[in-house]
Amino acid sequence: MxxxxxxxxxxxxxxxxxxxxxxxLAQSPAPKLAEPKPGDPVSDGIDHITLGxxxxxxxxxxxxxxxxxxxxxxxxxxxxxxxxxxxxxxxxxxxxxxxxxxxxxxxxxxxxxxxxxxxxxxxxxxxxxxxxxxxxxxxxxxxxxxxxxxxxxxxxxxxxxxxxxxxxxxxxxxxxxxxxxxxxxxxxxxxxxxxxxxxxxxxxxxxxxxxxxxxxxxxxxxxxxxxxxxxxxxxRWLEQIRSYALDIVQASLFFLLAVLAISLSIFDRSDKVYYWIAAVYAITAAGLGVQAVGSLGQSISTFTYNLLMDVLFIPLILAVWVMVWWVWFQLKRPTRLPKAVVLLTLLYMAGNLLGEEIVFGLVPHPVAVKFHLLSAAVRLAFLALLVLIVVLGVRKHGREGWVALPAVLMLGVSRFQHELDVLHIKRSWFPFGIQVNLGIVAQLLLVFALFVLLLRRMFVSLRLQREQALDIKQAAEVQQVILPESRTVYPSLLIETEYRAARQVGGDFFQIIPHPADGSDKTGSTLIVAGDVTGKGLQAGMTVALLIGAIRSTAELNSDPLIVLEALNRRLIGRESSQATCLALSIAADGSCTLANAGHLPPYLNGKPLDMEGALPLGMIDGAEFSVMHFNLADDDKLVMVSDGILEATNEKGELFGFDRVAELLRNNGAVKALADAAQLFGQEDDISLVAVTRTVGV
Structure with missing residues (x-):
């Protein structure tokens, strides 16, 4: 039975x-029953009650x-x-x-x-x-x-x-x-x-x-x-449930905190501290869940309970907390600390497994006593590591370290609860019958400390985001200033441009630089440089600013397209992730053209792409050779330079805008604005830029 x-x-x-x-009701005084006196008759109309x-x-x-x-x-x-x-x-x-x-x-x-x-x-x-x-x-x-x-x-x-x-x-x-x-x-x-x-x-x-x-x-x-x-x-069951009620509440709380930490990591994948925080909260929630289930049911034996709690969860929680503060304070020294944490964790697990004799008879009792001492020594080492990390954090960050110190000290002390029991030092309290011990207090203090620090980090992050948004806005304004007007008329040339950045700051660029030969625009030439920097955003915009400065400084000395590309290539060599495709076109007053290409899409002449050799983009190798071709622009000829953002525009079905649509629009004498609008409406993925040059002799 x-x-x-x-x-x-x-x-x-x-x-x-x-x-x-x-x-x-028990707190109210109960009415007393009158006790029968000796000799009172039994059949007096009163029920005589004897309570046992x-x-x-x-x-x-x-x-x-x-x-x-x-x-x-x-x-x-x-x-x-x-x-x-x-x-x-x-x-x-x-x-x-x-x-x-x-x-x-x-x-x-x-x-x-x-x-x-x-x-x-x-x-x-x-x-x-x-x-x-x-x-x-x-x-x-x-x-x-x-x-x-x-x-x-x-x-x-x-x-x-x-x-x-x-x-x-x-x-x-x-x-x-x-x-x-x-x-x-x-x-x-x-x-x-x-x-x-x-x-x-x-x-x-x-x-x-x-x-x-x-x-x-x-x-x-x-x-x-x-x-x-x-x-x-x-x-008695109600008393048992009340005693472990806080474990259930804590397990739910830490699970939600783990989900929140993972959510924060999605917004900032570069900050690894969120992964560590999520890990420690998830392990803590699992430990509290096991503790509640093991105390309120018979699905987990004492052996399994001790194995999970003392050999797995408790050492892991302490180790991950060390790494949380290590990563939080962005410490680099001592460099071997992560390896030391791994070693101490394994020693802690072995010390608890053998020292607490969880596996009965695995080692003799005198040996188990030595492993128990090893476990205590490892806990002291962990406490020393935590204090060291916080001290280094105080030196590096000031107030952040002081916020963490009380919680870290409480966490370390809570790992010696058995020793406190042996000394009969009180480490548990029971307000309203609910158990609150040093471990619970330490966990809640750590949550509070991290909450304060995360709140502070959020305010700092918001301030930085506002500053970055202002920087990007100013960079976009500067980029608009350095780009030419959308429609410019030069002697014998009508130049139209369109620019649609995928973000606030784009990576496409173009420059139009007239060069009079003898002080008269009628006999000079015009240099047009158009290109596309790899990437998007502020970094690409900074590279664009560098290239535009290099284009103008080089063109003042020599406007030969090949010389310009070679100068730009030298500027980008050695700069990590800084490459660009580029076209440099020089148009003389008589319509003769020299075109140099560095990996860019060939331009379209009267709706058909020029048959031009390919070449490496700028910034790939020092001394790269770029393709050069010569041709003439006749009266009413139209040359259009397009960036790959037009061709790579993608609709909801995954279809590309492609070469055929570009050629069809250009053959129908479509304006560059119409082409840019069509690609943008189709589904812009990258920066869009176009430069159209129409020869207009006699205008």
Whole structure:
């Protein structure tokens, strides 16, 4: 027979509200019933009520012994469970709790220290409690037994030698146990009012590391009428839920914070601190979730719980917090700190796994003690690292480091909760019955510190964004100033231009520079340079400004197109990610043209692209050779230079604007504005620029 099923969440919610109401009513003085005086007649028209104790705590005294019972050779049942077993030589143990006592770790009421505080320090394994009870005046009424709601770690109950039930799985040589939870067992009917209850307990060796007063029962079992015991069982479950309510709230909070941190990383992928923050919040949420599930159900055994919490989550959380502050303060030294964190994390995991004897019998106990000391040393090293990082952060950033210091110190101290328990230093508080310990305080302080720092970073980022927006706006204004007018008439030439930047600042450029030969515009030449810088935005705009300055300074000395391209190539060599395609065209007064190309699209002459050799873009290699061709512009000939932003315009179906549409519009004598409008409406992806030159002799 096993413990009865735990109440559902809906039932627990109703019970919780009922419990609050009953607690409020209990604070009001109850009316006293008049006790009958001797000699009063019974048939006086008054119902005479005698109240008895429907629930009785089995405080003892118990007979207690460490070790395990031998088995009866015939029945294969434990001899120590038999009602006739002589336990007179066993120790006496009383489970009567001091008034107002509670568990210093979990806050559960009526706490009694375990066997390690009663003459058996350092002992783990099996132990037995035996008690004789006599129940009178309850003929025909069903009885029930509520097991201890705070026990290390699992137990079996025998009534007059018969197994009544268990908390944990005792079918294997090493019992599988769970975190303490309320249990309820119906008592079988018995002709004899006197019963011997025997409790066989098992405590994991690792439990010694979590409670200075570990071992056996910490609250007394309850015996009584089934309905009353069941009600007490429900109240104990409500107390258990209330104790771990903050874990559920925290797990939800940290999960949302992890999602928020990931969301922030999307907006600023260059800042890796958001990934570290998301990682530490996600691991913390997982740890708190495991803690809540392990304490409110039997889906996670104590072994699995300790393995996940102490060997995985706690070391990882501490390590990732170190990296959060390391990345936050943008520290570069000591350079080997990340590797040191990895090493300390592995040592911390090994120290907890072996030092806490989570895997029973894996190492001898004396060796486990040494690994426990190793774990403590690693925790001190982590604390030293955290303090070092914050000190370096204070030196580098000032106030940011001081904001983080209290939370970091609290986090480090919270890693020594067991040592504080051994010294009986209070590290848990229970406002309104909800557990608040150093670990919770440390986590909340860290969240608060990061919130303050993120808020400060957001304001700094907004200020920088405003400054950058102003810089971009000014750069766009400057770019418009240095570009020629959209329509310019020179002797024998009509030049039209269109420019549509994909962003505020574009990477396309063109310049028109007339060169009189002898002081008369009629016999001079005109230099037209058009190009496209790789990339978009402010960086491309800065490269454009560099190239325009180089074009004008070179053209003052020599306006030969090839010389101009070679000069521009030298300016871009050695500048990372600074390449550009470019056309340089010189048109003499008689219409003869010299065209040099550096990887740019060939221009269209009267709607047809010129047959021109390709060449490398500017900035690729030093001393690059560029293609050069000569041709003549006749009267009314129209030469159009286009950037690849027109050809690469893409519609919603993924179709490119392409060469055919450009050629068709140009053959129909389309104006450059119409061509630019068509490409932009089709789906602009890149900067769009056009330069159209029409020879107009006699105008």
């Amino acid at each position: 096993h413990a009865l099923a735990r109440p559902s969440l809906k039932q627990l919610s109703v019970l919780f509200l009922s419990f609050l109401c009953l607690s409020t 104790q429907s629930v009785f705590p089995l405080n003892g005294p118990y007979k207690f012994s460490i070790g395990d019972s031998p088995l009866d050779p015939a029945t294969r049942q434990p001899l120590w469970a038999e009602p006739g077993f002589d336990d007179s030589h066993w120790e006496n143990v009383d489970l009567t709790p001091p008034e107002g006592s509670f568990d210093p770790v979990y806050g559960l009421s009526d706490f009694v220290p375990g066997w390690t505080a009663k003459g058996h320090p350092g002992y783990s394994g099996y132990a037995w409690y035996r008690i004789r009870v006599k129940v009178e005046g309850l003929a025909g009424r069903k009885l029930a037994l509520a097991g201890s709601s705070n026990v290390d770690d699992g137990f079996q109950i025998f009534a007059n030698g018969n197994l009544l039930g268990s908390f944990g799985d005792f079918s294997t040589s090493h019992p599988i146990v769970y975190n303490s939870q309320p249990t309820l067992f119906p008592m079988p009917p018995s002709a004899d009012s006197t019963q011997v209850l025997a409790f066989r307990l098992w405590m994991e060796p690792s439990t010694l590391n979590y409670n200075a007063d570990a071992g056996g029962f910490h609250t007394a079992p309850l015996l009584g009428q089934a309905g009353a015991v069941s009600a007490s069982y429900q109240v």
